[in-house]
Structure formats: structure tokens, C-alpha cells
Amino acid sequence: MKSWGAVRAVCRPTRLSNPVTTSRFRSTRSIATAPRRFTLNTGASIPAIGFGTFQDPEAQEDAVSRALRAGLRLIDTAQVYHVEKQVGRGFRASGVPREDVFLGTKLWCNNYHPDDVEAALDRSLRDLDTPYVDLLMMHYPVTFRRGTDEFPRDARGKMLLGETTYLDTWRAMETLVAKGKVRAIGVSNFCKSELETLMRESSTVPAVHQMEVHPYLQQRSFNDWLLAQGIHVVQFSPLGNMNDFYRATGWSKEVSHMTRVIDQPALRALAAKYGKSVVQVVLAWGVGAGRSVIPKSTVDWQIRENVEADFALEPADVEIIEALDMQARFNDPSLDYQYRLYSDLEGTEGARDGKTH
Ligand SMILES: NC(=O)c1ccc[n+]([C@@H]2O[C@H](COP(=O)([O-])OP(=O)(O)OC[C@H]3O[C@@H](n4cnc5c(N)ncnc54)[C@H](OP(=O)(O)O)[C@@H]3O)[C@@H](O)[C@H]2O)c1
Numbered sequence: 481m482k483s484w485g486a487v488r489a490v491c492r493p494t495r496l497s498n499p500v501t502t503s504r505f506r507s508t509r510s511i512a513t514a515p516r517r518f519t520l521n522t523g524a525s526i527p528a529i530g531f532g533t534f535q536d537p538e539a540q541e542d543a544v545s546r547a548l549r550a551g552l553r554l555i556d557t558a559q560v561y562h563v564e565k566q567v568g569r570g571f572r573a574s575g576v577p578r579e580d581v582f583l584g585t586k587l588w589c590n591n592y593h594p595d596d597v598e599a600a601l602d603r604s605l606r607d608l609d610t611p612y613v614d615l616l617m618m619h620y621p622v623t624f625r626r627g628t629d630e631f632p633r634d635a636r637g638k639m640l641l642g643e644t645t646y647l648d649t650w651r652a653m654e655t656l657v658a659k660g661k662v663r664a665i666g667v668s669n670f671c672k673s674e675l676e677t678l679m680r681e682s683s684t685v686p687a688v689h690q691m692e693v694h695p696y697l698q699q700r701s702f703n704d705w706l707l708a709q710g711i712h713v714v715q716f717s718p719l720g721n722m723n724d725f726y727r728a729t730g731w732s733k734e735v736s737h738m739t740r741v742i743d744q745p746a747l748r749a750l751a752a753k754y755g756k757s758v759v760q761v762v763l764a765w766g767v768g769a770g771r772s773v774i775p776k777s778t779v780d781w782q783i784r785e786n787v788e789a790d791f792a793l794e795p796a797d798v799e800i801i802e803a804l805d806m807q808a809r810f811n812d813p814s815l816d817y818q819y820r821l822y823s824d825l826e827g828t829e830g831a832r833d834g835k836t837h
Pocket residue numbers: 531532533534535556557619668669690691715716717718719720722723724759760774775776777778779781782783785786811
């Protein structure tokens with residue numbers, strides 16, 4: 481981990497020799513190139529295309545195993561997904577060596593008190609069956625009341641917040657790197673001013689910011705700024721509102737019901753032009769911009785299709801995708817969490833009150 485000031489724009493693409501087999505893939509691309517990777521500000525390399533594990537806990541063991549066997553080498557999980565045991569078992573079943581995989585997890589907001597951080601990580605390591613994670617992130621900048629309740633609420637259902645801040649949590653996370661339990665630390669769902677505070681008040685620049693990015697929420701100036709700070713962006717929900725969660729959750733916004741990316745006409749035309757699926761075009765757009773993408777799927781052909789989503793789009797086609805930006809943020813539990821998330825970013829209008837669970 482380098483100190484603030486020592487890193488600038490270090491997220492550069494690299495290619496390693498680790499080809500994946502493609503014979504049964506739907507796409508027509510014959511693979512001659514190795515999967516693209518980027519270099520973090522720690523010097524570690526992170527794959528461009530990864531695998532998300534939110535939802536479907538009963539299917540995740542098999543899905544993780546299949547994703548690794550299909551060639552994916554970046555697994556994203558989180559304590560609050562309650563799938564870390566399944567991820568650990570799936571990883572073991574895949575037979576892929578630990579050192580070949582970039583494994584990241586996230587602390588949940590009730591574990592943010594500095595005295596709770598290491599014990600929470602230890603539970604993740606136990607469940608994931610690994611001595612270390614490649615990346616530990618704070619899931620959100622908001623701190624909930626410490627304790628075993630992941631969503632601590634008062635009698636009226638209002639979320640109870642903790643007394644420490646994300647800065648206290650971050651300092652506790654920094655110590656875990658020195659102990660070798662964590663290779664890099666990062667954040668998720670932070671806004672620009674929160675990241676500036678973190679960098680001003682601590683000695684570690686986050687290696688990664690995991691945040692919502694897709695054609696309907698492109699956050700171009702924020703992405704440019706993160707790149708300039710040497711903070712690598714991992715796009716969550718890279719397929720936008722494909723995830724039904726955004727239509728079903730208590731704080732679902734009207735905007736979540738907009739046309740799904742796979743039905744978007746301009747994207748469909750691009751998919752036809754390249755002989756790819758719309759999903760592959762959308763993932764290729766993110767990877768081409770220097771970001772990692774972590775689509776979630778439990779469906780075999782979809783997993784294998786997503787592996788094959790790193791190809792170059794012509795600049796004019798990138799412009800077509802850029803024109804689809806609607807600043808449509810689907811993941812915004814601000815009102816439920818009693819904390820204004822994304823305060824200096826795009827797409828916060830239309831946040832709805834309602835419980836996550
Ligand atoms: N940090 C955070 O706060 C945060 C928030 C949200 C997500 N995440 C992470 O990001 C990951 C991905 O985000 P997400 O799960 O919200 O959404 P997503 O990956 O953008 O979309 C998932 C949906 O797309 C479908 N899909 C995947 N590949 C497809 C393909 N090739 N063709 C057609 N459909 C396809 C999946 O289908 P099936 O369900 O049928 O497989 C699922 O319904 C999560 O799993 C999690 O690891 C992080």
C-alpha cells in the first residue's frame with residue numbers, strides 16, 4: 481500500500497498468460513489473448529472481468545466453482561450477502577490454486593467499530609477458508625450501531641447509527657494489511673468528499689472503489705477523478721437494472737423500472753454489429769474504460785458469456801453508449817440507512833423511503 485502522494489494514475493492494463501477455453505461459448509470470438517488485468521496502487525494485479533455473489537445463496541457454491549473453472553479469477557463477495565461459506569466451498573471445489581484468484585470481501589456496517597473490525601474479518605476468513613483476502617472493503621460509508629444485528633432499528637423501524645466514523649474503521653483496516661490478513665483495502669459506495677477525507681486523514685489511498693457504474697449511470701467526471709487518484713474502479717451492478725432486486729426492494733425507485741439493458745435498442749444494434757450479446761457489449765464498455773466488472777450470474781451459459789466480454793469497441797460506438805447516460809442510480813438506500821449517500825454525485829434524486837429487508 482503506498483502513501484497518498486506516491487500514487488497517480490497507476491491503474492494500467494496488463495495481460496498475463498492465463499488463457500481460458502472457449503469452445504462452448506456462444507460468442508464467436510476465438511480466444512488468443514489472455515484475460516486483461518489492471519494494476520492496483522499496491523502493485524497487485526486485478527482481473528478486468530470478475531464474478532459477483534450477491535443473492536441466490538443456495539446456488540453460489542456451484543456458481544463460484546463454475547465461474548472459476550470457466551476462467552474467471554476475480555470473486556467479489558461481502559459479509560452481508562451471507563454466502564462466504566458457499567464461496568469458500570465453491571473455490572475449493574474448483575481446484576483453482578488460491579494464489580491465482582483475486583478474492584475480495586466487504587465489512588458490513590455493524591462491524592465498523594475499530595475494536596470489531598479484525599474479529600469480523602477473521603469470521604470472513606474462516607468462512608471463506610482462506611488465510612487472507614486480496615481486498616477488504618467498507619461496504620458503505622455509514623456506520624450502524626455495533627452488535628450482532630446487521631440492520632439495527634428502533635421500535636419505529638428507524639436505523640440506529642454507531643458512534644464511530646468510517647475514518648476510525650479505515651484506520652483499523654490499515655492495521656490488517658500489516659498483519660498479512662488483507663492484501664489491499666478499499667471502499668464501496670463512497671462519494672468524492674468522503675474519499676477526500678479518507679485520503680487527507682489517513683496514510684492509505686484506497687486501492688479500489690467499488691461503485692455502481694453502467695450505461696445508465698456513467699459518472700464520467702467521478703471516474704476520471706478516481707483514475708487520477710490511482711483508485712481502481714470496480715463496477716457493481718454493471719448490467720444496470722438487470723437485477724430484479726432493484727425493482728423489488730423497499731426503496732425501489734421509479735427509474736428502476738426503465739428498459740433493461742438487454743432490451744435497449746442502441747445496445748442491441750451494437751451487439752448485432754459485433755456478433756456479441758448486449759451484456760457482453762456493456763461489460764466490454766466498462767473494461768475498455770479501464771474498470772473491472774463483476775457481473776453476477778448463476779446460469780452456466782451466462783457465466784461463460786461474461787468471461788468472453790473483453791473486446792475493443794470502436795470510439796464511435798463508445799460515444800453511442802455514452803449518450804445513454806441517464807444518471808439513473810438504482811442502488812440508493814440513503815433513506816433506509818439514515819445517511820445521505822452519494823451526496824456530491826449524480827443520480828440521487830428520487831430516493832424512496834423503505835426498508836432493505
Ligand atoms: N458494493 C455494493 O454495494 C454492491 C451492490 C450491488 C452489487 N454488488 C456486487 O456486484 C455484483 C453484480 O451486481 P448485481 O448482482 O447487482 O447485478 P448485475 O451483475 O449487473 O446483474 C445481475 C443480473 O443480470 C443477469 N445476467 C448476468 N449475466 C447475464 C448474461 N450474460 N445474460 C443475461 N443476463 C445476465 C443475472 O441473471 P441470473 O440472476 O439469472 O444469474 C442477474 O439477474 C453483485 O453480485 C455483488 O457482488 C455490490
